[in-house]
Amino acid sequence: MGIYLDNAATSYPKPEIVAKAMYDFMINNGTSSGRGSYQKAMQSDFLVYETRKLVGDLFKFKDYKKVIFTSNVTESLNLALRGILEENDHVITSSLEHNAVWRCLKTLEKEINITITKVKASKEGYTNPLDVEKEIKNNTKLIVFNHASNVLGTIQPIDEIGKIAKENNILFLVDAAQTAGVIDIDVNKSNIDLLAFTGHKSLLGPMGTGGLIVNCDYDIKPLKAGGTGGDSAYEYQPDYYPNKLETGTLNVSGLAGLKEAIKFINKETIQKIHTKETEVVDYAIDKLSNVKNIEIYGPKKSDDIVGVISFNLKNKRAEDVVNELDLKHNIMLRAGLHCAPNAHELIGTKDIGSIRIGIGYFNEKHEVDTLVYALNEIQD
Ligand SMILES: Cc1ncc(COP(=O)(O)O)c(C=O)c1O
Incomplete structure (x- = not known):
């Protein structure tokens, strides 16, 4: 899958x-x-x-x-x-x-x-x-x-x-x-x-x-x-x-x-769903922070966000990264402006967009590990 x-x-x-x-x-x-x-x-x-x-x-x-x-x-x-x-x-x-x-x-x-x-x-x-x-x-x-x-x-x-x-x-x-x-x-x-x-x-x-x-x-x-x-x-x-x-x-x-x-x-319960998602979000922010050449946008703590994390790899087009993640690693992420150009204007990415992770209730930490591995490999 x-x-x-x-x-x-x-x-x-x-x-x-x-x-x-x-x-x-x-x-x-x-x-x-x-x-x-x-x-x-x-x-x-x-x-x-x-x-x-x-x-x-x-x-x-x-x-x-x-x-x-x-x-x-x-x-x-x-x-x-x-x-x-x-x-x-x-x-x-x-x-x-x-x-x-x-x-x-x-x-x-x-x-x-x-x-x-x-x-x-x-x-x-x-x-x-x-x-x-x-x-x-x-x-x-x-x-x-x-x-x-x-x-x-x-x-x-x-x-x-x-x-x-x-x-x-x-x-x-x-x-x-x-x-x-x-x-x-x-x-x-x-x-x-x-x-x-x-x-x-x-x-x-x-x-x-x-x-x-x-x-x-x-x-x-x-x-x-x-x-x-x-x-x-x-x-x-x-x-x-x-x-x-x-x-x-x-x-x-x-x-x-x-x-x-x-x-x-x-x-x-919403509490359980929220707790599970925030655990994966915190884990993802922590692991992604160690990826080479990454710039993560937005707050870095799960208390302040839902399961959405946007980032870019410096010197790599967002679209190319998600393509490679899909074709070589079977990982599905989205790149672009995500139908919200004003948010990109705010963070200075209106021309390049961002790669976005959307974490849901059924995501697990090991999937984040696979993503981090793939992101590092893409840059080798
Ligand atoms: C904040 C926000 N508003 C509106 C929408 C539009 O959702 P829908 O396509 O279900 O109408 C989205 C979906 O991407 C969203 O994230």
């Missing part, structure tokens, strides 16, 4: 039960949710409800109907940003955003003249919450931050930023793509109004699943209009949740997988 170290892109392998549940749903049920009243369709409804509840509980959110399912965090972020921001609004964001946020904001800047303030983090990816507070203006409608950078791994101070947002009556949207499932998130404690997540990374679920937790009363405009399975004679999108923001046939087989993935996480 080789050594898979690209869990920041998508987690692999998945717990076996995830694939089994999807297969089982497709073979033994296969019906649409919210559309029929026959028994199998009701089972499908129940499966979706149970998944909504599991997702809500994971983030300590009890208003389950406001757990909105999407196909990934990119869609969730577009739904929130496009549904909230209006002409001439001001938005504050980090200097580490993925294009899922950044491109959406830049498009809205062009389309409806929003203004964007990017708060500069340190070279290691630390954002000072006071720098966020300083940027608040009369027309600041929203603060949007990723919970952890997908380039540097740095965990952002969302509790402090959430407090600032609440005190100033500004909506707070968090992109939890890299943290959901590996760091405990409590939307109420952290004053998160909107939490965007994706199912296929550390939540260990299938691709094509994700969602948005709507922990606020703001009247979000739907991204899509269409069938919801009820009130069909009404010519507009219903104004009740989840149908207001969730339209078209749901990915029920995907949700069947996500449901089992969250049950797996609950059984293992």
Whole structure:
């Protein structure tokens, strides 16, 4: 199978039960949710409800109907940003955003003249919450931050930023793509109004699943209009949740997988998953530090990062290194900008990108040893 170290892109392998549940749903049920009243369709409804509840509980959110399912965090972020921001609004964001946020904001800047303030983090990816507070203006409608950078791994101070947002009556949207499932998130404690997540990374679920937790009363405009399975004679999108923001046939087989993935996480516990990952992260930072000609970016301690480590080998192109790792050593890493050009601007690698390790729950220390051996060999 080789050594898979690209869990920041998508987690692999998945717990076996995830694939089994999807297969089982497709073979033994296969019906649409919210559309029929026959028994199998009701089972499908129940499966979706149970998944909504599991997702809500994971983030300590009890208003389950406001757990909105999407196909990934990119869609969730577009739904929130496009549904909230209006002409001439001001938005504050980090200097580490993925294009899922950044491109959406830049498009809205062009389309409806929003203004964007990017708060500069340190070279290691630390954002000072006071720098966020300083940027608040009369027309600041929203603060949007990723919970952890997908380039540097740095965990952002969302509790402090959430407090600032609440005190100033500004909506707070968090992109939890890299943290959901590996760091405990409590939307109420952290004053998160909107939490965007994706199912296929550390939540260990299938691709094509994700969602948005709507922990606020703001009247979000739907991204899509269409069938919801009820009130069909009404010519507009219903104004009740989840149908207001969730339209078209749901990915029920995907949700069947996500449901089992969250049950797996609950059984293992986030604490255990986090501890295991941090052990491998600390080990990797320690071993990588001894590789010849290496430059590691971001914080060097696991307390401050998720399982993401970016680095370069001086005088070697990142793409060439990952190619050789793949072809000669069967080790899978990613090279490039990782869809987050601003983070590279911060660390001075916008022209060259970086090699990124994404450590997941199923990675082991001996895989890091093999990687370190290969990196040294590539340079001999
Ligand atoms: C921080 C962050 N935001 C957004 C995304 C986009 O995720 P998806 O492709 O699942 O929408 C990613 C994935 O790379 C990410 O790391």
